[in-house]
Amino acid sequence: MSTLPPTRAGRRTRIALAGNPNTGKTTLFNRLTGLSAKVGNYPGVTVESEIGTLRLASAGEVELADVPGTYSLSARSAEEVLAIAAICGLPPLAPPDLVLLVVDATALTRNLYLALQVIETGTPVVIALNMWDMLASVGVEIDAAALARELGVPVVPISAQHGQGLDELRLALDRALAEPASARPDQRLVSESPLLREDIASAAAALPEDWRVEDPRRRDALALWALLSLDEHDELASAPKELRDVVLARRRAAADVGRELDAEIIRGRYEWIDAHAPRFLRTRAQVATSRTDQLDRVLLHPVFGFAAFLLAMGLVFQSLFSWADPAIGAIENAIGWFKALVVASLPEGLIADFVGDALIEGVGSVVVFLPQIVLLFLFIGLMEDSGYMARVAFLMDRLMKAIGLHGRAFVPMMSGFACAVPAILATRTMERQRDRMLTMLVVPLMTCSARLPVYALLIAALFPPSELFGFVPVQGLLMVGMYLFSTLVALAVAAVLGRTLFKGSSMPLLLEMPPYRRPDLRSVAAMVWRKSRVFLTEAGTVILACTVVMWGLLSFPRDAQGEARFDARASELAQAGASDEQLAELENERAAAALRHSLGGRLGRGIEPAIEPLGFDWKIGIGLLGAFAAREVFVSTMGVVYGMGGEVDDQTTGLRQRIQQESRDDGAPVYTPLVGLALMVFFALACQCMSTIAVVKRETRGWRWPVFLFVYTGALAWLCAFAVYQGGLALGLG
Amino acid sequence: MTSLDLLSPGTRARLVSIGGERAFRCRLMELGLLPGTALRLVRKADLGGVLELEVRGCRLTVRHLEARSLAVVPLEG
Numbered sequence A: 001m002s003t004l005p006p007t008r009a010g011r012r013t014r015i016a017l018a019g020n021p022n023t024g025k026t027t028l029f030n031r032l033t034g035l036s037a038k039v040g041n042y043p044g045v046t047v048e049s050e051i052g053t054l055r056l057a058s059a060g061e062v063e064l065a066d067v068p069g070t071y072s073l074s075a076r077s078a079e080e081v082l083a084i085a086a087i088c089g090l091p092p093l094a095p096p097d098l099v100l101l102v103v104d105a106t107a108l109t110r111n112l113y114l115a116l117q118v119i120e121t122g123t124p125v126v127i128a129l130n131m132w133d134m135l136a137s138v139g140v141e142i143d144a145a146a147l148a149r150e151l152g153v154p155v156v157p158i159s160a161q162h163g164q165g166l167d168e169l170r171l172a173l174d175r176a177l178a179e180p181a182s183a184r185p186d187q188r189l190v191s192e193s194p195l196l197r198e199d200i201a202s203a204a205a206a207l208p209e210d211w212r213v214e215d216p217r218r219r220d221a222l223a224l225w226a227l228l229s230l231d232e233h234d235e236l237a238s239a240p241k242e243l244r245d246v247v248l249a250r251r252r253a254a255a256d257v258g259r260e261l262d263a264e265i266i267r268g269r270y271e272w273i274d275a276h277a278p279r280f281l282r283t284r285a286q287v288a289t290s291r292t293d294q295l296d297r298v299l300l301h302p303v304f305g306f307a308a309f310l311l312a313m314g315l316v317f318q319s320l321f322s323w324a325d326p327a328i329g330a331i332e333n334a335i336g337w338f339k340a341l342v343v344a345s346l347p348e349g350l351i352a353d354f355v356g357d358a359l360i361e362g363v364g365s366v367v368v369f370l371p372q373i374v375l376l377f378l379f380i381g382l383m384e385d386s387g388y389m390a391r392v393a394f395l396m397d398r399l400m401k402a403i404g405l406h407g408r409a410f411v412p413m414m415s416g417f418a419c420a421v422p423a424i425l426a427t428r429t430m431e432r433q434r435d436r437m438l439t440m441l442v443v444p445l446m447t448c449s450a451r452l453p454v455y456a457l458l459i460a461a462l463f464p465p466s467e468l469f470g471f472v473p474v475q476g477l478l479m480v481g482m483y484l485f486s487t488l489v490a491l492a493v494a495a496v497l498g499r500t501l502f503k504g505s506s507m508p509l510l511l512e513m514p515p516y517r518r519p520d521l522r523s524v525a526a527m528v529w530r531k532s533r534v535f536l537t538e539a540g541t542v543i544l545a546c547t548v549v550m551w552g553l554l555s556f557p558r559d560a561q562g563e564a565r566f567d568a569r570a571s572e573l574a575q576a577g578a579s580d581e582q583l584a585e586l587e588n589e590r591a592a593a594a595l596r597h598s599l600g601g602r603l604g605r606g607i608e609p610a611i612e613p614l615g616f617d618w619k620i621g622i623g624l625l626g627a628f629a630a631r632e633v634f635v636s637t638m639g640v641v642y643g644m645g646g647e648v649d650d651q652t653t654g655l656r657q658r659i660q661q662e663s664r665d666d667g668a669p670v671y672t673p674l675v676g677l678a679l680m681v682f683f684a685l686a687c688q689c690m691s692t693i694a695v696v697k698r699e700t701r702g703w704r705w706p707v708f709l710f711v712y713t714g715a716l717a718w719l720c721a722f723a724v725y726q727g728g729l730a731l732g733l734g
Numbered sequence B: 001m002t003s004l005d006l007l008s009p010g011t012r013a014r015l016v017s018i019g020g021e022r023a024f025r026c027r028l029m030e031l032g033l034l035p036g037t038a039l040r041l042v043r044k045a046d047l048g049g050v051l052e053l054e055v056r057g058c059r060l061t062v063r064h065l066e067a068r069s070l071a072v073v074p075l076e077g
Ligand SMILES: Nc1nc2c(ncn2[C@@H]2O[C@H](COP(=O)(O)OP(=O)(O)OP(=O)(O)O)[C@@H](O)[C@H]2O)c(=O)[nH]1
Pocket: A019, A020, A021, A022, A023, A024, A025, A026, A027, A028, A038, A039, A040, A041, A042, A043, A044, A045, A046, A068, A069, A070, A130, A131, A132, A133, A134, A158, A159, A160, A161, A162, A384, A385, A386, A517, A519, A520
């Protein structure tokens, strides 16, 4: 993702792709540029502008920026501010050369509100009338040519999802760039009352110079924008104080004589729309109850809706196990085979150890989880694209409200199941700083996909596949349990923070309910592919680097004296004609002693007193230290730890078996199911993720909140793991 | 005259006035729900505490709590 470069000088022609949320901007963007930005059937999925290149016949290569969706130019949420800055070209951005406005043809009147606002600014506009394929099913007819005549800008019917009308659209863009006057009406469409004109004039006089207000039309449009957008609570940092004061004074003066400025401005536009609609819009008699209504009757039902939601979630998580298992097994085998092949071709010693244990085994133990990551993103993608995600928000609103979270917080929290980083960026859809902060601080508690490898490893290793009551699979149940647990903790924390640090009420919820749509498999697949690629690149770079560092920490310093002692004993044993078994035993001891002597081993033992009450030994401690860079590193570090400390076995049986076999000095297994549970609880709560810390710092512009996040999650993780382990012991579950 | 949350699902009504905070009022009006606009209550999710409306052919959800500040007159038929 990139942000828009600030100035216009010397840059390529830029087209801003704008429109209401959920109108198909990103789908069109992908079609036109061939890039695959994320697409979702939930209002407000795009939170940062993505820029792609569009090739036009005569204008050549131009930039296309995918702007976040917005219902109007009166910004309230942080992401709308971004959209408005990009559409209007408020400093530091320059106005775009053209706005390609995507309009949802099935909701024409509401979409025209934004269209009127954008056209008012005087920037050339081309309208793409999207979802043309859906018109018949909603019982609406639109005369595109008449609409173009009324608005004074080109209008092209398209269907972004099916790739229809795109050639005509490219032609229209080319023509509008060559001849901007053809994409601008000759005069203002909406006319104001003389009283309102006075307000506009006085706000216009207070507009700052650098907003490029030479053009009187743009000046009036920005004045209107200011009158509607600015107030005591807005978070529009770029608006100067004088302008805000003028606006506030004007609004107060109007209220004193019984006028409502906002209603006057908004009504003016809707009156234009209502007066002109008969010329281009015909609504046929109501079609019978739509498919969306029929589905909603069940899926939004207070009882059946919840049941359906829980069932869907349960299915998703069980399938993460049963469907992914064969693929995981295949990848494990391939890695074992590859490692054996490479190690055999290298001379025995440090280099072979490094390549085998650090490079192949370390990265391999993370790559193994690719199938589950793919499935998780596939499910999230399908839910977003089909429109079901918006229903989930609807079902959850009561709960969210009771907790003190904004209704819109639900979507970032659901996205948190995939990854906290985009989820934190998605908090920008909320209008108040308070709502955003609260969500940002609890999203990292949601079970993200990086925890999945850890849970998957521990559950598969410690809880044999079996059924509860003969039909409820235990492994799937545990996984669902971990997701539920993290969600409940996140909600509880939000409730506490919302009543202490972030007092105040959240903004009223207004949601748009998109119709159900058949998910576009192409774009879902493209999204899954992008996410998987990110995961693999991470495994290839960050995780590799961490694994190498951990390997170094675990291999050095070498204990020359100790090694010599083992060598001596080995040759003694060999002379005495010891069995292979005895020799292997000795090798094990040697490796364990080396690990204990290494820097990493010492660090692990150093923190052992702190984690012993949780049931973790120093080897797990090493893994925890590694995991503070990124959670997946735990798995690869454990791979390295046991690759060295365990028996050297050519028939690598994978990390799961190693974990089952690992025992304490007294022979008792290190990993009991109780230890596994405590470890999972620790992972569920601790914010072990550098990227999350970094993005919170960026979004809150300072170190205060990321540090707070890190400390409170760490403390919570320790306490809960302690409670689980000691509680379990007390109940005799150890 | 009554408030929106008291309508039964399927009823059509005309909006008379909107109460509440300015930001909320503006947002509703910008979505096309101005005083004088006809609307239809599609669904009431009692358990979810949310109402679904149809305004100018588009669906919109508002909370029960906020629906109380929307004054409406029911329309015949
Ligand atoms: N039937 C139909 N569906 C479409 C069409 N174009 C897009 N969609 C669907 O509309 C939904 C929203 O598409 P997006 O491209 O994510 O919309 P957006 O405008 O980028 O949304 P935000 O970024 O959230 O504002 C997806 O489910 C698309 O598959 C179309 O031409 N016809």
